[in-house]
Amino acid sequence: MPRGRPPSHTREQVVDAAIRIADAEGLAALTMRRIAQDIGAGAMSLYTYVPDKDRLLDLMVDRVGGELVLPAATGDWRTDLIAVAGAQRKLMLAHPWLPAAIPNRRLTGRNMLAYLEKGLAALAPTGLDGPTKMEIVALMTGFVASFVTAETTPATPQEDQVALIGEAVASGEFPELAAVLAEGGQGREPGFDRIADWTLTGLVTQALAF
Amino acid sequence: MPRGRPPSHTREQVVDAAIRIADAEGLAALTMRRIAQDIGAGAMSLYTYVPDKDRLLDLMVDRVGGELVLPAATGDWRTDLIAVAGAQRKLMLAHPWLPAAIPNRRLTGRNMLAYLEKGLAALAPTGLDGPTKMEIVALMTGFVASFVTAETTPATPQEDQVALIGEAVASGEFPELAAVLAEGGQGREPGFDRIADWTLTGLVTQALAF
DNA sequence: CGCATTTATCGTACGTCGTACCGGAAATAC
DNA sequence: GTATTTCCGGTACGACGTACGATAAATGCG
Numbered sequence: 001m002p003r004g005r006p007p008s009h010t011r012e013q014v015v016d017a018a019i020r021i022a023d024a025e026g027l028a029a030l031t032m033r034r035i036a037q038d039i040g041a042g043a044m045s046l047y048t049y050v051p052d053k054d055r056l057l058d059l060m061v062d063r064v065g066g067e068l069v070l071p072a073a074t075g076d077w078r079t080d081l082i083a084v085a086g087a088q089r090k091l092m093l094a095h096p097w098l099p100a101a102i103p104n105r106r107l108t109g110r111n112m113l114a115y116l117e118k119g120l121a122a123l124a125p126t127g128l129d130g131p132t133k134m135e136i137v138a139l140m141t142g143f144v145a146s147f148v149t150a151e152t153t154p155a156t157p158q159e160d161q162v163a164l165i166g167e168a169v170a171s172g173e174f175p176e177l178a179a180v181l182a183e184g185g186q187g188r189e190p191g192f193d194r195i196a197d198w199t200l201t202g203l204v205t206q207a208l209a210f
Numbered sequence: 211m212p213r214g215r216p217p218s219h220t221r222e223q224v225v226d227a228a229i230r231i232a233d234a235e236g237l238a239a240l241t242m243r244r245i246a247q248d249i250g251a252g253a254m255s256l257y258t259y260v261p262d263k264d265r266l267l268d269l270m271v272d273r274v275g276g277e278l279v280l281p282a283a284t285g286d287w288r289t290d291l292i293a294v295a296g297a298q299r300k301l302m303l304a305h306p307w308l309p310a311a312i313p314n315r316r317l318t319g320r321n322m323l324a325y326l327e328k329g330l331a332a333l334a335p336t337g338l339d340g341p342t343k344m345e346i347v348a349l350m351t352g353f354v355a356s357f358v359t360a361e362t363t364p365a366t367p368q369e370d371q372v373a374l375i376g377e378a379v380a381s382g383e384f385p386e387l388a389a390v391l392a393e394g395g396q397g398r399e400p401g402f403d404r405i406a407d408w409t410l411t412g413l414v415t416q417a418l419a420f
Numbered sequence: 421c422g423c424a425t426t427t428a429t430c431g432t433a434c435g436t437c438g439t440a441c442c443g444g445a446a447a448t449a450c
Numbered sequence: 451g452t453a454t455t456t457c458c459g460g461t462a463c464g465a466c467g468t469a470c471g472a473t474a475a476a477t478g479c480g
Contacts, residue, residue, distance in 0.1 A: 004456025005446040032438065042459035044439075053438065103310070104363055107371055113378050113387065120386035130390035131399045138360060139353065139409065146352025153314055161317055168323050176330035177323065180340035189341045194420070199349065202412020210404070214427025215475040242467065252430035254468075263467065 011049040013039055015059045019095070022060065027097040057101055062109030064095050070118055078201055080122035085144055085196045088115070092148040099145035123204070132207055136200075143199055147192060221259040223249055225269045229305070232270065237307040267311055272319030274305050280328055288411055290332035295354055295406045298325070302358040309355035333414070342417055346410075353409055357402060 017038045022030045032053060036043040050056045070087050073080050092098045107113060119137035128136070169178045190198075227248045232240045242263060246253040260266045280297050283290050302308045317323060329347035338346070379388040400408075 001448065002456085003448050003454070005448095005458075007457065031436080033436090036459090044441095044459050044461095045457075047439075048457055100313070103359055106363075106365075107375065109374070110378060113375070113384055117384045117387050120390060124386060129396070130393040134390060135400055135405060139356065139405070142356025142360075143349065143353060146349065146356070149313055150348060153316075155316075164319070165317065165323070168320060174323055174327045176334060177327050180330060180344060183340040186339070190345055190417075195345060195349070198413050198416035198420070199409070202414075202416040203408050204412075205415075206408035206412040207400075210408070211477065212427085213425070213477050215429075215477095217428065241465080243465090246430090254430050254432095254470095255428075257468075258428060 007048060008045070009039055009041060009049065011059070014046055014049045015056065015063050018056055019060050019064060022097040023095055027100055030097075058105055058108040061098070061101055061105055062111045064091060064098065065109070065111030065115055067091060067094070068111070068115055068118075073121060075125055077122055077125045077204065078197075081119070081140070081200045081204070082193070082196050084115075084118050084122055085140055085200065086193070088141065088144045089148055089192060089196075092144065093152070096148070096152045099149045102141070102145060126204055126208060128204075128207055136203060136207065139203065140200060144196075147195065151192075217258060218255070219249055219251060219259065221269070224256055224259045225266065225273050228266055229270050229274060232307040233305055237310055240307075268315055268318040271308065271311055271315055272321045274301060274308060275319070275321030275325055277301060277304070278321070278325055278328075283331060285335060287332055287335045287414065288407075291329070291350070291410045291414070292403070292406050294325075294328050294332055295350055295410065296403070298351065298354045299358055299402060299406075302354065303362070306358070306362045309359045312351070312355060336414055336418060338414075338417055346413060346417070349413065350410060354406075357405065361402075 014035060017035050018030060021034055021038060032046055033043045036046050046056075050059065068087050068091055071083055105112075107116070116134075116137060119140065120133050123133045123136060126133075165177075165181075168174050169181060172178075224245060227245050228240060231244060231248060242256055243253045246256050256266075260269065278297050278301055281293055315322075317326070326344075326347060329350065330343050333343045333346060336343075375387075375391075378384050379391060382388075
């Protein structure tokens with residue numbers, strides 16, 4: 001039997017509440033007091049379950065990492081790799097704070113290791129060496145994070161930005177930019193699946209050709 | 211002649227001091243009070259030159275963007291694009307806070323527009339449509355930022371991480387990861403130039419093939 | 421010159437944050 | 451009972467961004 005006063009909550013409850021808040025209101029709204037309030041505890045009680053806010057973020061990242069669902073590997077690296085990227089994007093769209101929270105957190109838990117494992121497994125048929133496979137998985141993660149960040153940031157065409165671009169184009173110093181803007185949206189943006197295919201296929205193909 | 215009390219400093223001085231601090235001590239050490247102290251002013255005086263800290267970050271990003279130096283374009287998109295990526299990496303290595311500061315700041319000033327222009331110019335010979343070129347430049351920026359972040363983060367092999375990986379590998383649930391680790395460093399990490407070449411060449415090649 | 425006007429300076433202060441500290445509460449072991 | 455262990459959470463500290471407003475320093479006008 002455990003000695004001492006029994007805990008009123010669990011680490012999981014704390015992490016879940018934090019994820020719920022971050023999902024709904026963003027990372028900026030995620031404060032220790034807010035989490036405590038959500039689970040009906042005093043602010044300082046959280047420190048029974050989590051050493052500090054930074055570790056809590058680690059735990060959040062690893063926890064949502066467990067939500068990654070992937071179809072069974074087909075053995076075709078192209079298909080499998082794109083599937084991993086797509087699953088990751090889906091995860092990041094469900095948890096928009098994720099791209100901002102990931103950067104420095106290398107391998108924070110088993111779920112992140114599992115993700116890495118999936119990426120490596122998808123690349124296994126290519127026969128690439130270990131460091132290259134690691135690099136490609138890391139690159140893929142970064143790429144997906146960048147894409148989703150751009151995707152979820154509402155494109156903010158602020159007045160001052162419009163003015164800036166307008167006069168820049170008018171100045172004639174940015175001919176390529178002017179051409180692209182003049183062209184309008186006729187080319188249509190490529191979209192995630194196409195971009196992911198280009199990026200990953202291109203990257204692996206080049207690595208193999210080397 | 212301007213009326214009123216003349217300013218004791220300039221916006222440039224404020225931005226420069228901020229960059230100096232961020233370069234030397236990181237973004238976390240960049241506080242308004244610290245900047246003010248550095249230039250010998252009261253904290254609140256800064257607000258004469260800058261509306262708030264967030265705009266100051268915009269100004270910092272755009273300012274260092276002016277340091278980008280590129281060799282003359284050769285007309286070969288592969289060479290030119292890699293040159294742009296390399297210059298951007300150099301910039302980020304000189305200002306390690308840059309990758310963290312860029313994310314949401316779309317086109318904060320003329321220097322960032324100039325960077326975009328360079329990227330588009332490098333891609334001009336490919337004949338790709340506007341949106342695709344824009345996407346590729348954005349992807350390139352994100353990729354370089356990811357790479358430099360990984361590069362400048364001191365790889366932190368913390369005890370707990372080592373333990374985590376150790377037991378994970380021992381559990382047998384991560385065969386691919388185990389294989390890569392067992393393989394040792396024989397494959398040698400590819401390095402930026404190689405990676406950039408693979409990524410960009412692969413990406414453009416795939417886009418062209420479409 | 422004096423005086424109104426304009427602009428910059430910056431001390432004080434407020435609200436918020438992460439979290440150190442520590443007395444009190446709640447459980448078990450003896 | 452009492453000692454021991456563990457968790458709870460109020461209070462408080464230092465740091466942050468920055469609103470406010472009194473004060474200072476310049477010009478333009480009489």
